[in-house]
Amino acid sequence: MADRDGFIWMDGKLVPWREATTHVLTHSLHYGVSVFEGVRAYNTDRGTAIFRLKEHTDRLFTSAHIYMMKMPYDKETINEAQKEVVRANKLESCYLRPIAFYGSEKMGISTRGATVHVAIAAWPWGAYLGAEGLEKGIRVKTSSFARHHVNVTMARAKVASTYANSILANLEATQDGYDEALLLDTEGFVAEGAGENLFIVKNGVIYEPEIASALTGITRDTVHTLARDLGYEVKTRRMTRDDIYIADEAFFTGTAAEVTPVRELDNRAIGEGTRGPITAAIQARFFDLVNGRLPEHDAWLHYV
Ligand code: PMP
Numbered sequence: 661m662a663d664r665d666g667f668i669w670m671d672g673k674l675v676p677w678r679e680a681t682t683h684v685l686t687h688s689l690h691y692g693v694s695v696f697e698g699v700r701a702y703n704t705d706r707g708t709a710i711f712r713l714k715e716h717t718d719r720l721f722t723s724a725h726i727y728m729m730k731m732p733y734d735k736e737t738i739n740e741a742q743k744e745v746v747r748a749n750k751l752e753s754c755y756l757r758p759i760a761f762y763g764s765e766k767m768g769i770s771t772r773g774a775t776v777h778v779a780i781a782a783w784p785w786g787a788y789l790g791a792e793g794l795e796k797g798i799r800v801k802t803s804s805f806a807r808h809h810v811n812v813t814m815a816r817a818k819v820a821s822t823y824a825n826s827i828l829a830n831l832e833a834t835q836d837g838y839d840e841a842l843l844l845d846t847e848g849f850v851a852e853g854a855g856e857n858l859f860i861v862k863n864g865v866i867y868e869p870e871i872a873s874a875l876t877g878i879t880r881d882t883v884h885t886l887a888r889d890l891g892y893e894v895k896t897r898r899m900t901r902d903d904i905y906i907a908d909e910a911f912f913t914g915t916a917a918e919v920t921p922v923r924e925l926d927n928r929a930i931g932e933g934t935r936g937p938i939t940a941a942i943q944a945r946f947f948d949l950v951n952g953r954l955p956e957h958d959a960w961l962h963y964v
Contacts, residue, residue: 661783667748669741669780672733674748680779687762687774692821694761695723698915699742701782701964703752704952709961710746710756711950713739715878716915717758723817724760724776731760732776743964745782755785755916788855788916789839794943797923797935798839798912800853802901803829807843807851807873815873822875826854840912842901842925845873850899852877856912856920859883859894860904860930861938866892869899879913879946885957886945892938901925909936911943918950919943 668680688694697720701710717735724731733741742756762774787794805828808815813822829841833854842858845851852858852874859868859880866887868880887894904910908931910922919942921935930936935943948954952961 664783666783667745669745669778671777671779674744677781680781682761682777683764685764685767687764687766687771688820689761690767691762691769692819692824693727693729693771694759694820695720695727695729696757696759696818696820699756699758700785700915700918700950701746701751701754701756702950702952702961704961704963706952707963708746708752709952709963710742711915711962712878712882712960713742713962715881717742719818719876719878720758720760723819726814726817727819729760729762729771729776731778733778738778738780739962741780742782743962745780746964749782751782751784753784754782756780756782785916787918787920788914789912789920793839793920794918795935797921797930797933799837799924800840800842800912800922800926801833801836801838802926803832803841803843803854805829805832805841805843806846809846810873815871815875818875823855830854842904844901848900850901850904853912853914853917856914856917858904858922859911859913860899860907861909861936862903862907864892864938866894866938867899867903868894868896870896877913877915879915879918882946882949882960883913883919883942886942886949890941890945904930907931909939911939919946 666677667674758780833841850869857877857880905928
């Protein structure tokens with residue numbers, strides 16, 4: 661990732677990609693408090709547009725607020741910087757990664773005296789769980805690692821330290837030959853994927869698990885609207901792993917994962933074991949939306 665041409669926005673200006681570096685004694689590298697976003701831009705007929713830029717930036721600032729990290733820039737600057745990065749790298753469609761982290765002024769748990777830095781990178785990134793996964797669905801395994809208890813890490817924050825838990829779960833699942841992990845909460849109820857929210861379909865109704873210990877995904881919120889557009893209501897309920905075993909359909913959502921069908925959980929086929937019809941309809945509408953083909957939702961597209 662580090663050795664390529666292009667530009668990264670760092671602390672207020674564009675710097676050559678290879679020079680966007682930080683010291684090994686960077687506080688956030690040692691203690692895991694950096695807040696970040698994953699954002700996508702798509703190539704629409706009206707040019708490249710960043711999807712739900714405002715909501716992603718709002719969540720970045722929310723994450724910083726939870727960790728009492730003082731952002732050195734306002735939201736408008738961060739939004740403009742993201743557009744600038746897409747333009748400077750001449751990207752038609754891409755993934756963007758804004759990140760705020762503590763610098764190398766000090767060591768020790770206290771963040772007092774550590775400077776907050778902000779960087780924004782962007783690069784082309786295809787289907788996160790594979791192009792075949794988007795079409796045929798993926799195989800998921802329930803993790804032996806529980807999602808953080810709500811009083812251990814703060815689920816509303818997209819903070820690096822949360823992802824140590826995601827990485828444990830993903831390692832376990834992928835080393836056993838599955839595509840992704842599903843995490844349960846500390847009481848055993850379904851929380852989310854390692855980097856995705858989950859939906860299931862049962863008897864024509866779309867359900868999602870309570871998101872107490874899960875990230876409040878922006879794609880998840882988008883799916884609520886798309887489901888309504890298609891005449892479905894999304895119901896929220898506590899969900900067990902066997903609710904998924906006996907679901908008709910299941911799918912993951914996320915900025916990276918987009919809308920990815922889940923065809924199997926713990927070696928049990930979900931429904932027909934393929935992408936289900938309601939999942940297919942939501943997925944098709946999602947790609948219409950992000951690619952600028954739904955004028956009624958154009959306000960979510962921020963043209964660069
Ligand atoms: N949960 C986790 C743990 C994630 O990392 C992500 C990806 N950001 C999501 C859910 C989905 O969130 P979003 O749709 O906002 O990308």
